[in-house]
Structures are given as structure tokens and as C-alpha cells.
Amino acid sequence: MAKQENRQETAGSKTYFQQQNIEFSFDRIAIKGLGGMAHGLFASLLIGTIIRTIGTFIPGAVGAFLLEVAGYTSQVQGAAMALAIGYSMGCPPYVLYSLATVGLAANALGGGGGPLAVYFISLIAIFFGKLVSKRTPVDLIVTPTVTILSGVLLAKFLAPPIGEIAVLLGDVIMWATNQQPFLMGILVSVIIGIVLTLPISSAAICAALGLVGLAGGAAVAGCCAQMVGFAVCSYRENKANGLASIGIGTSMLLVPNLLRKPILWLPPTIAAAITGPIATCIFKLHMNGAPISSGMGTCGLVGPIGVVTGWLTPGEKAVEHGLTAITPGAMDWLGLILICFVLPAVLSWVISEFMRKKGWIQFGDYKLVG
Numbered sequence: 001m002a003k004q005e006n007r008q009e010t011a012g013s014k015t016y017f018q019q020q021n022i023e024f025s026f027d028r029i030a031i032k033g034l035g036g037m038a039h040g041l042f043a044s045l046l047i048g049t050i051i052r053t054i055g056t057f058i059p060g061a062v063g064a065f066l067l068e069v070a071g072y073t074s075q076v077q078g079a080a081m082a083l084a085i086g087y088s089m090g091c092p093p094y095v096l097y098s099l100a101t102v103g104l105a106a107n108a109l110g111g112g113g114g115p116l117a118v119y120f121i122s123l124i125a126i127f128f129g130k131l132v133s134k135r136t137p138v139d140l141i142v143t144p145t146v147t148i149l150s151g152v153l154l155a156k157f158l159a160p161p162i163g164e165i166a167v168l169l170g171d172v173i174m175w176a177t178n179q180q181p182f183l184m185g186i187l188v189s190v191i192i193g194i195v196l197t198l199p200i201s202s203a204a205i206c207a208a209l210g211l212v213g214l215a216g217g218a219a220v221a222g223c224c225a226q227m228v229g230f231a232v233c234s235y236r237e238n239k240a241n242g243l244a245s246i247g248i249g250t251s252m253l254l255v256p257n258l259l260r261k262p263i264l265w266l267p268p269t270i271a272a273a274i275t276g277p278i279a280t281c282i283f284k285l286h287m288n289g290a291p292i293s294s295g296m297g298t299c300g301l302v303g304p305i306g307v308v309t310g311w312l313t314p315g316e317k318a319v320e321h322g323l324t325a326i327t328p329g330a331m332d333w334l335g336l337i338l339i340c341f342v343l344p345a346v347l348s349w350v351i352s353e354f355m356r357k358k359g360w361i362q363f364g365d366y367k368l369v370g
Contacts, residue, residue, distance in 0.1 A: 020130045021090050028089060029123060034201040036088030037119050040081035040103075041207050041292045046302065048073025049290045053309040074316075078107025078114060082122040094143040095129035102151030109159035112320065113166025116208035117159040125151030170209035174321070177215040181280035185218045189276025190269060193222030196297055197230070197251040197258070197265075206295035212310075212318045214280050216287025216294035217339075220307060221279040222272040223297030224340040227251045229268025229348030234366030242368055248298055256369045264365055267355065271347035275339050283335025286310065288318035288325075304340045 017023070048070040055066030082103025086096040102125045103118050110117030129147030136142045177184040188211075196202035202223060211219055231247030234254065238246070246253055251268075258265055279285040285307065287294045293306020310318060311328045326332075355361045 040084030
């Protein structure tokens with residue numbers, strides 16, 4: 001009898017969660033949640049960094065206005081992340097609007113690891129908000145109250161330790177890269193590059209860990225290797241359309257192909273393993289811009305642009321690590337062009353052509369679906 005009651009309760013909970021659009025799945029939490037976080041950062045801090053850099057070169061009222069705008073984008077990054085996470089997870093209106101306060105609090109209390117704190121605390125606040133959404137006659141009062149109070153309360157207790165863990169992990173990666181630039185150049189480049197192609201946000205991960213400096217440069221190398229590499233490898237099948245959509249869009253478009261035939265991943269991944277240590281050991285490529293840029297690759301050219309803006313006006317995270325503005329020389333520009341564009345294209349093409357001759361890659365394997 002007790003077992004039957006338990007089964008009924010479980011079935012009732014599942015039905016209730018379905019009605020409230022509450023879903024505990026990898027797709028909802030990791031893919032959509034992290035993707036939303038990256039979009040929120042992109043539309044606030046990242047764009048603000050670009051605007052600030054432009055503003056420093058424009059004199060007078062226009063330049064001052066751009067710097068003012070950039071300041072606002074930095075202030076709202078926590079709210080923007082939380083709202084984007086909520087939107088990506090299909091939050092009802094009053095839950096979504098209430099997340100602005102939750103994100104603001106979590107980002108402020110999370111310190112240097114604010115983005116990771118915003119991510120986790122927003123997920124929990126969304127859960128509580130959805131639990132009560134549209135279940136009372138006074139939804140306008142109940143849902144925002146539950147969402148905001150639960151989120152800010154959690155931020156008070158959880159955001160500081162989450163932020164500290166994120167900062168510590170990011171600092172360890174950056175320290176290790178400085179100590180062992182060759183080995184860590186390979187590891188960071190390959191891992192972050194692979195994550196970029198998977199339906200998980202590498203940009204959100206880099207932002208959450210605050211990856212800047214030499215480790216950020218290795219991440220840029222890996223992400224560019226994946227995007228440019230896949231664009232070149234698949235040119236036979238997808239022509240100019242694929243070159244653009246993969247090279248400056250996203251290599252995630254090839255995920256169905258990679259699931260069917262994982263060996264297709266080898267050319268850009270090997271290229272990343274080569275360009276990563278070249279970036280860290282030879283050209284000393286640093287990402288001193290916004291950490292999110294480290295995980296963007298050539299998507300909208302955000303990775304290379306982030307490197308350039310970091311040279312001119314280092315971001316807050318870079319400044320915390322003692323990184324300062326530089327006047328880029330010929331070697332800096334050469335390294336940027338080789339690491340982000342030339343080497344990934346040449347290496348991936350050579351490796352893929354070798355694999356095609358061996359019969360390991362067949363014509364049509366890289367054909368975009370749909």
C-alpha cells in the first residue's frame with residue numbers, strides 16, 4: 001500500500017513539474033542554461049568592452065558618451081546573464097522579470113567568480129519561481145516574491161563560496177599555464193576547443209573561470225582551431241556557405257556529423273594541440289580582454305577582437321592579475337593572425353587531406369545537415 005502511494009506521489013510530482021515546465025535534463029540545465037549565460041554576457045560586458053575600447057580613441061563628447069555606455073553595460077551584466085538564462089529555459093514572464101534582481105545580487109556577491117554564481121543561483125531561483133507560477137489568484141505578487149527572495153537569500157549564502165571556487169580554479173589553470181606553457185597550452189587549447197564545438201558554451205565556461213592571460217590565449221587558439229579548421233576541412237562539401245557559417249558562425253553545426261563519425265574531429269583537434277603551445281610558448285599570446293572572449297573563437301571574430309581590445313584596454317579581470325595595456329608590435333600581430341586564422345586553416349587542411357587519401361574521411365562526411 002505504501003509503495004503504491006509513493007508511486008502515485010512520484011507520478012503526481014512528474015505531472016506537476018511538466019505542467020510548470022520544470023525539467024531536470026542536461027539539455028535544459030547545461031546546454032540551454034550555459035548558452036543563455038553566454039548570450040547575456042555577450043550582450044552586456046563583451047559589447048561594453050568593445051564600445052569602451054572604441055570610446056578611448058574618440059575625443060570629445062562622443063568618446064565620453066561611449067565610455068558612459070560601457071560603464072552601464074558592466075553594471076548590468078549580472079542581471080543580463082540571469083535574464084538570458086531564464087529566457088533560454090522558457091521561464092514564465094514574472095519569473096523571468098524577477099531574475100534581474102537575482103542576477104544582480106549573485107554577480108555582486110560572487111566577486112571575481114560572479115558569472116558562475118549567477119548561473120547556479122539563477123537555476124535554483126528559476127525552480128522555485130516556476131513551482132508557484134500561475135498557481136494563485138495573485139500571481140503578480142506571489143511569483144516575483146518567491147523568485148526574488150529565494151534567489152537573493154541563496155546569493156547571500158552561496159554566491160561568495162561559489163565565486164571563490166571559480167576564482168581559485170581559474171587561477172590554478174592560469175598559474176599552471178604560466179608554469180608549464182607547453183603542456184598547458186596543449187591541454188587548454190584542446191579541451192576548450194572541443195567544448196566550443198560541443199553544444200555546451202565554452203564562452204560561458206571561460207567567463208565563469210575568468211580565463212585571461214596566457215591561458216586565455218591558449219583557449220583562443222583552441223577555439224579558432226575548431227572553427228577555422230572545420231570550415232576548411234568541410235569546404236569540399238559545403239563551399240563558401242559552409243566556410244562562413246562554420247568559420248564565423250559556429251562549428252556546432254557539425255555535431256550531427258561528428259556523432260556519426262567521431263574521427264572527423266581529428267584534423268581541427270590536432271591543429272589545436274599544435275597551435276596552443278605555439279601561442280603560449282612562441283608568441284606569448286595573451287587574452288587581456290573580457291574572459292568570455294577566450295571561449296568565442298572566430299564566432300563573429302570575437303576572439304581576435306578580444307585579444308586586440310585587451311592589448312589596448314585590459315579588462316577588469318586582466319587588471320586584477322597585473323596585466324597592463326601594451327602597444328602591439330609586429331610579432332604580436334603576426335602571432336594573432338597565424339594562431340587565429342592561418343595555422344588552423346593550413347594544419348587542418350593538410351591533416352584532413354591526408355585522412356581523405358587514406359580513406360578515413362569520405363566525401364560527404366562533413367556535409368551540413370539541413
